[in-house]
Amino acid sequence: DGGPIPVRDGVLRHQVPQWLSMPPLSSLVLQVAQAHVSHGGGGAYYVYLRRNR
Template sequence: MLPLPHINQTDPSLSTKAAAEIRSQLDRRTQRRLARGHQPIDSRIDLHGLTQKQALERLVRHVMMAAGRGDRAILVITGKGGRQNPQTTGVPVAFRRRDSFDLGSGVLRRMVPLWLESPQLSPYVHSYGPAHDGHGGDGALYVLLRRHR
């Protein structure tokens, strides 16, 4: 098992935008090339439904393996989040529309940018930015890895 980065795993106090501004943003040209399929996405990782600890372990393992293979671009799917209301509110969760959930409350959505900034992953990560709607939109990130020569 890989050692975890030395970060506060339970403090999702930063908003998604504030966390994404910590590292230099993925440049527009690269983001557009990824969105249009002109630059391949070398690997994908889906963190949906995982706990923070599980998601962090998988992300660290995936980024390190991808960097070892020489991958350049990764799609990290966090999900959009949404606090599910209890079943006692009238309409069962299964029959609610997406807009009835409290969007922007996804813990992984807020934490993944912080993890990418951690001392353990920052040597591998060049930049990251929000994915195109076709790749998950607000619930996913393009992560560009550094080239090691």
């Protein structure tokens, strides 16, 4: 609609969870969840890290 080159919105929104689930970060990340609307909604994430014991 905007021209011959497609513009993809929200690249980081889609890529960050994938990056966090790939090595070497996957061994450190316990869970990634989309943030509540009051904390940023679709553009923010909660990243829960694994605890070293």
